[in-house]
Amino acid sequence: MNLEYYESEANFLFVKLPTTGDELFEYLLTKGFIxxxxxxxxxxxxxxxxxxxxxxxxxxxxxxxxxxAFNKGV
Known part of the structure; x- marks a missing residue:
């Protein structure tokens, strides 16, 4: 997976996407991830x-x- 992200010294990462964060949020919620x-x-x-x-x-x-892969052909 080749996604850009911001460096972090905390317990989280901020990842840039080829789609909206809202779309991924909704999808992952159905898989049990928030x-x-x-x-x-x-x-x-x-x-x-x-x-x-x-x-x-x-x-x-x-x-x-x-x-x-499903949403953007990546």
Whole structure:
């Protein structure tokens, strides 16, 4: 997965997307993940992701890849 992100020293990352953060937020919510859309932060094409366990992050990565492949042909 080749997405841009902002460097962070906190327990979260802000990731830039080729789609809106709202769309990814809605999709991930159906999969049991809650992220924060960048819309409220003034960055509509991004999401803030809190770092979880290795297993959680691998599952989240799989779900994001599926979403992007289905919605944008990535």
């Amino acid at each position: 992220v924060r859309s960048g819309e409220a932060l003034g960055h509509p094409n991004g999401v803030r992701i809190t770092i979880g366990s290795k297993e959680q992050m691998l599952e989240l990565e799989t779900n994001i890849k599926e979403f992007l």
